[in-house]
Structures are given as structure tokens and as C-alpha cells.
Amino acid sequence: AAGVIQSPRHLIKEKRETATLKCYPIPRHDTVYWYQQGPGQDPQFLISFYEKMQSDKGSIPDRFSAQQFSDYHSELNMSSLELGDSALYFCASSGRQGTYEQYFGPGTRLTVT
């Protein structure tokens, strides 16, 4: 079965640079969620989109922005990167019907040097 696709899988950036993470949800899923997981931490919710509109917002820094496109894929844009932004970034998606469980992608490991 198709899963959530995230790209790139690994990304190395320097401080103050920008980064763009991409997420392709499971086909026919219309809701996308972004999470940040620091080392040894549980995933922290950043932001979510339902039908291309922002539906919930968590602890997302002002330096970050995200959107969901007409094909339901989503991009997380991160600017003025800081060392503390180094983390695993997960995207998850959920479907139109049923129980709304979230299916997670493999994550993008961002390292800021």
C-alpha cells in the first residue's frame, strides 16, 4: 500500500539558511500534519491542513511557514535556520472518512551546522 512520502530524507544546512521540506500524503488523504521531533523527544505538533486550509496550529516558529497545494501535497518552509532546528520532521496524513488516524512518513532529518 502507498505510504506518506517525504523528501528529502536528509538535509544539511547552515545557520541562517532556508530549507523546504516536502510531503506527499497517501492517495485520497486530504489532511496533512507536520511534527518536529528532537533527539529523545516525542513528536511536537507544528501545523496541519485540511482541504488546503490551515486547520490547526501548534508550536510552529514564526520563521516557519507551510501550505497545502491543490494536489494535497504540503511543503514546510523554514527560514533563518538555527542550530536548535536540527531535528526529525515528520509529515502525517489522514483520510476523508472513518477514524482519522494519522499515518506517518519516514521523516526528514534536518541538521543545521
Next chain:
Amino acid sequence: AQSVTQPDIHITVSEGASLELRCNYSYGATPYLFWYVQSPGQGLQLLLKYFSGDTLVQGIKGFEAEFKRSQSSFNLRKPSVHWSDAAEYFCAVGAVRGQNFVFGPGTRLSVLP
């Protein structure tokens, strides 16, 4: 606000032994409850979920969990642990589509041969 606690940070069991991982939640209404498993550097895989109905739910890899409303608990169990079960386990509570999950801090499971 929702919250999830997992009292055990780290549990070690012998292969073949039974396992119970504890999860307690705080939520104003009937929650949607989930257990996810994460191997090092990997994404989160959904083990099982509870929404309503039978309070004992079966999941993948031989796991089950029991919802106890009176105790606000959703403990994960497995009768016989395999070495491949060594991983980080997260309990999560969700509400409605588009709203974030709140994850517990996780329990790291080690399995002795």
C-alpha cells in the same frame, strides 16, 4: 487541554516474557487513542487505535490494548515479546480530523535475549 502520560521511561523485558506499557490520558470528552511504535531513526508506525465500542482492541504484531474509562488509561500489552519489538512506543490522544495528536513522552523497550 489534552495530555498524555507514560509513567515508564524505559522498560527491559526478556524475550518471551509478557509486556505491559502504561498510558494515561487527560481529555474532556471521549478520546481517540492510539499507540505508535518507532524504531531508531524511523517513522512512527500505527500499532492500534481505539475510538468506541469494544474496549479491548487488537493491533498488529500481536499487540492489544485495553481502554479503561474509569482509570483514564489505555495500556498496551503483548503476551510474548520478541527481540524485534525493541523500540520506542508512543501513546497518543486525538480529537477530530485536522487537529493535532498529543503524544506521550514515550517508553523505550529493551528486550534481553
